Amino acid sequence: MAFLFSLIVLAFAYAICRFLLMLIPPNVPSIDVDASDVLDDGNQTPDNSFIYIPPRGRTPQSETKVQCYEPATMKYLGYFPALSRAEVDERVAQARKAQKVWAKSSFKQRRQFLRILLKYIIEHQELICEISSRDTGKTMVDASLGEIMTTCEKITWLLSEGEKWLKPEYRSSGRSMIHKKAKVEFHPLGVVGAIVSWNYPFHNIFNPMLAAVFSGNGIVIKVSENASWSGCFYFRIIQAALAAVGAPENLVDVITGFAETGEALVSSVDKIIFVGSPGVGRMIMRNASKTLTPVTLELGGKDAFIVCDDVDVPHVAQIAVRAALQSSGQNCAGAERFYVHRDIYALFVSQVAKIVKSVSAGPPLAGKYDMGALCLLEHSEKLQNLVNDALDKGAEILARGSFGHLSEGAVDQYFPPTVIVNVNHTMKLMQEEAFGPIMPIMKFNTDEEVVKLANDSRYGLGCAVFSGSQHRAREIAAQIQCGVAAINDFASNYMCQVFKCIFDEFDSVHVILNDPTKLKMLPHFSVPAIWWCQG
Secondary structure: OHHHHHHHHHHHHHHHHHHHHHHOOOOOOOOOOOOOOOOOOOOOOOOOOOEOOOOOOOOHHHOOEEEEEOOOOOEEEEEEEOOOHHHHHHHHHHHHHHHHHHOOOOHHHHHHHHHHHHHHHHHOHHHHHHHHHHHHOOOHHHHHHHHHHHHHHHHHHHHHHHHHHOOOEEEOOOOOOOOOOEEEOOOOOOEEEEEOOOOOHHHHHHHHHHHHHHOOOEEEEEOOOOOHHHHHHHHHHHHHHHHHOOOOOOOEEEEOOOHHHHHHHHOOOOEEEEEOOHHHHHHHHHHHHOOOOOEEEEOOOOEEEEEOOOOOHHHHHHHHHHHHHHHHHOOOOOEEEEEEEHHHHHHHHHHHHHHHHOOEEOOHHHOOOOEOOOOOOOHHHHHHHHHHHHHHOOOEEEEEOEEOOOOHHHHHHOOOOEEEEOOOOOOHHHOOOOOOOEEEEEEEOOHHHHHHHHHOOOOOOEEEEEOOOHHHHHHHHHOOOOOEEEEOOOOHHHHOHHHHOOEEOOEEOOOOOOOOOOOOEOHHHOOOEOEEEEO
């Protein structure tokens, strides 16, 4: 008995010591990243801050340089090379050589890499946000929410949970093999390729990179031609952190270019991750099938935002406006279809119209505008065509926001926040992904009707359902064919890394398909399951 008591005391003392050790912050070195050539100190001369005028009549693929500019002002930022197939193959070969060394690294070393990154991000978040803002046109607030918070949450989740998810798993060997043991081990794939979008350049680079590196892989990331300037600076942060932990050179690489560069990456890596449009996703899957390269796609969205008749209307109206206008509507999980119960429809649209009329758009770094610019050239023309089609079919513009002071060369990079009513599903605005600051609002009568409306789409990324009864909201969301569902909240699933940071055969991405007939969400890559966020 005394011996047992001694064991209990020792176990308790050990647990206390472990807890105290957790309170001692690990020794995390600082890294220096040269940012002298990306800082806008306000003293630029006309020679190095001229307005970029994009060439007409030539396809980007015919260019050998990726030209970079600020969408909000059209100020020129510089250029990067469009890599050829041979150059991409060489970069992947270098990463493959480095990965063979890194695969033998310890989790202690990998965690230190993450801690160094986390420390730098927290200490330099304003710089990271400013660079994202200049390269994509988003406000500093949008950059902070979409770039900093999500990335930091991913890092902290990996630090606390990552190793556990990669440990071998023992499973049932079945009745006929009861005398055997069955174990699943996870081994690095090799070199992962990622082709990422432009709308959140920092997070979209770090999202696949963090888990790929933590799980022993190398990774080569092709950044969008619309966000290469920021992507190449963010790469410096990764390089400095890798060097600080003694990781092999070229373990992570960032490449620039157009379609040819991306096609070369697809055919040379061990797995490809793509975030972008359905059209490009189909081409990537087709090309990857030639080499049987595994593919993970996150494609377009046309998310439904459903408002039942038992909600706090003023409160939900504010969330709805944010869901539509965050990052000027250029958000993968942004709300693009609003369905409001007829009993509160009039009140809801009046509340939304009042808020939207107060929203002003302008150069984000001026610090006095609510919304920034559109990133892509000629995207405002596409948005106006969607609006015109809706107006021709009976829709009405209920409210619009305003513009601030815009430079002459950047006027076409802005689109006013717009509320449109009397919409229906014959309109392109309710069927095609807009990716802009437009709120089309449609009324519904019953829960059954709104489920049919929400499912009347070829997209299936996500949805948000608002009701005073969580049971009712869950019942509606359960019937909607989409990847993620938020209950009485918007896009909060991005902060829950248990589903946004899934290890898939030792590389990591979240699995969301645009086809609503496919899998919903794959927690721990097992049976399909939908993730609920309740607020």
